[in-house]
Amino acid sequence: MARTDTVDGFVLPRRRVGAWSIWADRHFRWLLVAPAAVLILALTIYPLVYSVWVAFVNFDFQIPGHAFVGLQNFEHVVEDPIARRSLLTTAILSVSSVVLEFLLGLGLAMSMTGTFRGRGVIMLILIVPLFVSPVVVGQIWSLILQRPYGPFDYLVTQLFGPTEISWLTGNPWKYISLIVADIWQWTPFMFVILLAGLTSVSPELYEAAELDGVSRWQTFWNITLPQITPLILIAVTFRFLDAIKLFDIIFIMTGGGPGTSTYTTSFYLYQTGFQNFHLGQATAGSWLFLILTAVLIMFLVRRLLRPETA
């Protein structure tokens, strides 16, 4: 390559051409990726590989030694009724939260289309919960729902007469309380993405529909929904894959209790590994959970995030 410092009278920046910089330029793309990839390998892939070993040996702080135990750890998890129940609780809580958040968020997005006075301020308020730590959300809702001094219990008593309901421990109120806290935090997530979808629908479609005398309901069903389907899928998928990891608000609001009744899978694995120190069993369980999640990711994410949707 010619090393001229001027072309047509323009002074060009001098280029250091050493063996290193030629090599660096040739492998430039891989050099850029390398540091991040190495870190990910070191802190997620290495632990995952290591944990395969942990899952197949005795790894319990109460029992010395690391003898190979075959599938015993996996059997312990699969046969544990608390584990099965926690999976069911996770499924029920995440599905009901995501469905409600979707419906409420869609309502918000439709209410916020167009321009009106105060829209900017309302927009700012609506997105605030997204920036609050889930632990803080749990803490705040515990304060509101606690009995007998919390404001919610007082209002209910005033409206419907005295109750004996304990909002954070009673059945089914503890689940509803957890769902309410989750809805409070994550409905804005659905709202923001669905609003982006609604505003990107071409106005011509609505104008054509109005000229043809199509009813409002049919317009919504046949034009709006199909147009925003890709964004609905993205919003629901992202939210769902996070919802199944539910841990923080459980930890703060119910502590998994009363008993083990509000254990989610993440909370169960945390308790088994870090409170009861059955590390082998917890690791085997987290591998099963990981495989379940991976299957969901394969189905949902790859399909969604093709470059075309971007």
Add this chain to the structure above:
Amino acid sequence: MRAVRRPRARRQGALSFDNLVRIVYLGLFLAFLLAPFYWTVITSIKPIDDFMNIPPVWFPEQPTLIHYRVAMFTYRGLDGLINSVVVSTAATVLSVLLGTLMGYSFARFNTGGQHLSFWVLSQRFLPPVAVVLPVFLLYRYLGLNDTRFGLVLVYTVMTLPLSAWMMFAYFRQMPAELEEAALVDGYSRWGALWRVALPLALPGVVAAAVFTFIFCWTEFFFALILTSRHAFTLPTIFRGFLGFQASSYGEASALAIVSLVPSIILGMLVQRHLVRGLTLGAVRG
């Protein structure tokens, strides 16, 4: 000039049924969102005597800041705050730096094809509980448990999918011509990235940085397991209020306020990039 005048999409009635529904729904939802904030602020400034009152005290006659002082010093909120600031800032710098390089490589050279970029993305959805235990054991071996540095590394890795994919999306929608011109002008590839592409991508870098910071600031699970007495962050202090007594309502609320104010302010500053941040660049906001 337009030949055809387009009909208005919707008539603006003074108070149509539609608008009424919209106002009522928005009003109710705003009340639902704001009431918890009001209660937290009020609780954080109530004197202790007001906590065990029925009916609840909706506004204290003698507001006090004592809970903030107790939360900051007795509950070591100040130490947690400092740790949170240091850890979140360091992790953000590291994550956005590495993520920008990676995102640039994906966008300009399609490095590793779809496999590599999706592999990075899939880390975003990895259940933390699946990796935390081996990381805990590794850290115990390396002496990184309960250190800020250890937490910084974990947060960097956890936020790399976010920063790399946000920057991937940002660079992809930026024309490559300027960098090509820089290469013709004799810049090295590194120079074209550092001195041409990066300054143009600065808004994207800032947005990615803010989302990364908020993620680290609000993270609880890894901090709970990997830290204890020294490197603990602000969110982990809340475990001290488990099964809490009325006497600590004020401290819990005061800490909640301290924790949520910075991230809310930061979040509002990047409102424009919100959709992009929430979907890792998959949706253009």
